[in-house]
Amino acid sequence: MQINLTMDLLAVQTYRYNNKLSNPLQHKQHASISESGSSNLNINSVKFPCNHIGVSNSSGGFKTIQVIKRKPKDEGIEQVRSIRNYVYQQGTAMDSHAYVLLLLECIRIKSPLGGQQVHAHVIKSGIEPEVLLLNNLLNMYVKCGVLDCARQVFDKMSNRNLVSWTILIMGHAHDGYGKEALGLFRQMRREGVETDQMTFSCALKACADLGDLQIGKQIYAHIVKTGFESHVSVGNSLVTMYAKCGSIEDACNVFDRMTHWNTVSWTAMLSGYAQNGYEEDAINLFCEMQWSGEKSNHFTFGTVLQACASMGFIKQAREIHGHTVRIGFEYHVTVRNALVSVYAKCGFIKDACKVFDESTHRNIVSWNSMIAGYGHHGDGEKALKLFCEMQQAGMKPDDFTLASILSTCATRATLEQGKLVHAYTVKTGFLAYISVMNALVTLYAKCGSIGEARRVFDEIPAQNVVSWTAIIVGYAQHGFEKEALKLFQRMQQVGIKPNYITFVGVLSACSNVGLVDEGWHFFNCMSRDYDIVPGVEHHACMVDLLGRAGLLDEAEDFIKRMSVQSSATVWRNLLGACRIHGNVEMGKYAAEKILELEPHDVATYVILSNIYAAACRWDAVTKVRAMMKDRGIKKEAGESWVEINSTVHSFVSGDRLHPQSRQIYAKVEELTEQMKKQGYVPNTLCVLHDVEEKQKETILCHHSERLAIAFGLISTSAETPIRVVKNLRVCDDCHNATKFISKIVGREIVMRDINRFHHFKDGLCSCGDYW
């Protein structure tokens, strides 16, 4: 089916990454306040940045970029106009107090334009603004997200007080400019201004965001010295700072030593547990909190539900959902968003959808949660539809939305749609967000364009651990292990520490080409040199590596000695290796293990049956087939798809639903003829069905990947590479056939199966038949 993205793409002719937009800091447009005033009251001459305003940041990181979420044009102008009229109506009666009220109104409607009008009017009025009014101006700019202007006001103030400093520091800390916030904090102390609990809190928040435990501890020492330790707010900020810096013990210590607690204290501790992988402690603390009599609020529920989400604790989530209903928090937007998220992450997409649909008030997070939910656990088409619906409902996508949508396109390998979204990010300035660029790296990698992925990666101004991981995983999936491992070294040279997922990428790079020694090396050094405890995913990689390399006993032994709880994936990798190396007994054992964990896993039955068939154990094949019938398990349809003109064309084996079915099958026949002439012999062992030999050949030739390739060939011009995606491992016979096809038609065929990429060219596959 076709999905049209409701985007105005006319203005963008090219999807290529636009270098000029890569660093909005070079393009920052300052909102200038004209001292002469009056001209600025003319709506038409208001010079105000409408897209993004950069604030210089020594860190060079991505948080430096703010995007003012523009409201629909008319509405914005209306707001400004009404405020201006209000100002005019007041005539000469305007005094400081009235201006303060107006500024608060600007904050309420989030109108920096309106605020600027008020500012201009203050200047024009000729009154000498006292500290209170200036602080409110500062606050207005900060709250409207225009730190540049706040800074300008601040710099011109002759009489700053503690509040002025606090507003500015808080503004920077709140918007992610931690270094600037700490710089201001230091400057403030140098200038001899007394700090209070509020400034300490803000400084600690800056440390928390920067993850700078050292400075955090220095500030703590200062807090103790000045006697602010007993303030609840300071305690809360300390808990948060330690938790965000990953030092959960320190956070606990502070929490335990506090003399009194409020809802914030409990929530901060809860969140600390949840973010550091102590989800169960978080849930226990939530229970303790209920016993203590402390009231929960929407933040508390949001946090505890998040803890449930990352652990897949659906039962607890439902209980908490019930609790929010009982105490009337059910319809709070934050709670609802958390509910959408928890249901989606636990795989209960229908429940998530219900909560979303029944929401009376939706904000950007609500849409993002639902879109991400569909992208990860439902289906990509629904995610894209919702993305369109969201815009029809007048909700502007943000960086989170776009990262999710790009990730959805990556999963579906819909390169053309992905390119449209890429263009959209260029046009709207969202390309400035590292999360969006990282998602683009994965998009191109997962669509088979590893070169394009690399180009995007290289253009990221300051790659973070996710960027590096994305490109490493990309190379690993394409079988370019050397490049993957080279980049792994490079990332460390530039000072980026690999994390848990980076190692999944590194180990899969090794397993994809059979680098056994290197795999062991990386596996062993994880905890030794990087302080990362290998998890079940890493163990699964090792089983895959050893098994596929033919070291089946070593792989089995490895599973038996594993320190973490085994998963179906671990056994599935062993089963896959048994299939490759034809080990019937171990395969049977692995299959049993998988079925203990996932009794309805269709693929396991199929592979087991394939193993028996390859060993000519037809009795056993029959048995497996009977077992499947008994248990009501149907063979999962292998599905392959190609994207042509932004439309996804999907095929299952023997499928005749496509309108061009006749031509597709004709092409398949034609190709088969040519292939046979060149020496192709169908491998009928790949056929599970109990049918005549001749019929088996036909079944093979009508496998979903063949249909997709044939359709790709008849729908695109010569020399265009064909990109096919398959939801399962590519079948042995199809792999062989595709090599022939690539040579016959003289085209590159890129096939992504569930594990990796196969680049077929001139009769050869990039995997070197090791897959």
Place this chain on the structure above:
DNA sequence: CTAGGGTTAG
């Protein structure tokens, strides 16, 4: 002037 929270990228 207010700490605390929900959505994202691998």
